[in-house]
Amino acid sequence: MKVLVIGKGGREHALVWKLAQSPRVDQVFCAPGNAGTGIDGVNVPIDPNDFESLLRFTKKEEIGLTVVGPEDPLCNGIVDAFQAHGLRIFGPAKSAAKLEGSKVFAKKMMRHADVPTAEFKLFDHPEPARAWIESREYPVVVKADGLAAGKGVIVCSTKEEAIEAVNRIMVREEFGQAAGRQIVVEKRLDGEEVSVLALVAGRTIVPLAPAQDHKRAFDGDTGPNTGGMGAYSPAPLATPELLGEIETQGFIPIVHAMKRARTPFRGLLYAGVLVTNQGPRILEYNCRLGDPETQPVLMRLKSDLCELLEAVVDDTLGDFTPEQIVWDPRPAICVVMASGGYPGPYVRGKMIQGLEDAAKVPDVKVFHAGTKLEPGGMVTTDGGRVLGVTAIGDTLADAKARAYEAIAKISFPGGFYRKDIGDKAITKSVQLPPQAPG
Numbered sequence: 001m002k003v004l005v006i007g008k009g010g011r012e013h014a015l016v017w018k019l020a021q022s023p024r025v026d027q028v029f030c031a032p033g034n035a036g037t038g039i040d041g042v043n044v045p046i047d048p049n050d051f052e053s054l055l056r057f058t059k060k061e062e063i064g065l066t067v068v069g070p071e072d073p074l075c076n077g078i079v080d081a082f083q084a085h086g087l088r089i090f091g092p093a094k095s096a097a098k099l100e101g102s103k104v105f106a107k108k109m110m111r112h113a114d115v116p117t118a119e120f121k122l123f124d125h126p127e128p129a130r131a132w133i134e135s136r137e138y139p140v141v142v143k144a145d146g147l148a149a150g151k152g153v154i155v156c157s158t159k160e161e162a163i164e165a166v167n168r169i170m171v172r173e174e175f176g177q178a179a180g181r182q183i184v185v186e187k188r189l190d191g192e193e194v195s196v197l198a199l200v201a202g203r204t205i206v207p208l209a210p211a212q213d214h215k216r217a218f219d220g221d222t223g224p225n226t227g228g229m230g231a232y233s234p235a236p237l238a239t240p241e242l243l244g245e246i247e248t249q250g251f252i253p254i255v256h257a258m259k260r261a262r263t264p265f266r267g268l269l270y271a272g273v274l275v276t277n278q279g280p281r282i283l284e285y286n287c288r289l290g291d292p293e294t295q296p297v298l299m300r301l302k303s304d305l306c307e308l309l310e311a312v313v314d315d316t317l318g319d320f321t322p323e324q325i326v327w328d329p330r331p332a333i334c335v336v337m338a339s340g341g342y343p344g345p346y347v348r349g350k351m352i353q354g355l356e357d358a359a360k361v362p363d364v365k366v367f368h369a370g371t372k373l374e375p376g377g378m379v380t381t382d383g384g385r386v387l388g389v390t391a392i393g394d395t396l397a398d399a400k401a402r403a404y405e406a407i408a409k410i411s412f413p414g415g416f417y418r419k420d421i422g423d424k425a426i427t428k429s430v431q432l433p434p435q436a437p438g
């Protein structure tokens with residue numbers, strides 16, 4: 001079978017790499033892809049939102065399965081468009097992708113399904129939002145309703161910051177007119193975040209290995225929010241008991257509610273979960289695999305990814321139990337190398353050196369994100385997040401050491417990366433000697 005992956009990030013490179021290992025797959029295409037997907041697969045220069053060209057290509061090449069990486073085409077209805085032509089595609093329909101595409105819809109569904117989430121209020125005018133913020137005694141998070149390239153969620157520490165966030169979204173419409181028409185203002189909760197990804201078809205839910213992301217740009221969780229600067233899997237924070245609670249409280253009710261609302265979810269449902277002293281709270285749902293969580297998760301997956309994705313598409317996911325999915329017990333870690341300036345403005349076209357040497361480090365895979373193959377074979381930077389250096393090891397500390405060993409061999413002007421990916425989990429997993437009595 002031929003497979004087409006849609007997207008051009010690190011997540012899509014990991015998908016291409018893993019799908020190419022499947023005995024069921026002859027060839028993997030990626031539209032539009034990056035320099036890395038062009039090595040592990042074949043790039044096709046089509047925009048993920050150009051459905052007509054994608055449909056034409058899929059029919060011409062007789063693609064047996066299309067796998068969608070990013071949220072944009074899903075929220076724009078790529079799955080509906082492909083299914084209307086009888087083509088097999090992995091991902092939710094437009095009506096179900098709304099769980100990520102509209103924060104207002106997601107919160108309403110969570111309230112309806114009784115999912116534990118932060119206390120919130122919805123607004124369609126800035127003035128009542130400002131008044132509500134003034135009357136609160138706790139810090140808040142302000143969220144633009146629509147997709148805003150990951151920038152529409154503003155975590156605020158003071159009332160002034162929250163009011164400025166309302167003005168940015170609703171008055172100045174910095175994230176677009178449609179995205180800022182409505183907002184969610186919710187109580188800011190304390191805790192650590194974990195990403196739980198599950199394959200979902202109808203009422204069947206098969207969770208994947210949990211992961212932890214690092215959203216802030218700089219060490220010590222400082223600096224602006226990004227798409228994610230690194231991730232590891234498994235996440236020691238997500239104990240089997242906690243995962244059980246997340247499934248019961250965060251997955252089952254929403255998946256059932258979506259089905260009852262005649263917008264059944266079929267694809268990959270990603271719950272961003274905050275682990276608080278009161279238990280897990282669902283911060284958000286995403287309708288696709290996480291980036292960079294996918295990179296360490298797929299590095300640990302030993303089962304055939306293609307078979308799992310096909311089971312979702314063909315509605316046979318019920319034949320799988322989570323125990324049937326085989327994981328490498330060793331932890332994996334992904335460290336993102338980014339362009340200077342990211343998540344703000346940055347310059348593209350910088351030459352990347354050392355990729356071949358990095359690839360020689362054992363148990364390391366360098367997933368490309370914002371990269372481009374130039375004529376003559378040179379690889380240059382072409383995005384904010386450039387590479388996801390991913391490693392597996394006997395312990396998380398070993399995996400981390402391998403990833404940073406590979407990173408030390410790679411360079412591009414202005415590039416930066418966090419040096420503390422995985423540290424919180426590594427510190428926690430260090431066994432302290434038993435205390436002497438007295």
Ligand code: GLY
Nearest residue numbers: 227228290291292
């Ligand atoms: N790593 C965060 C996300 O994929 O949304």
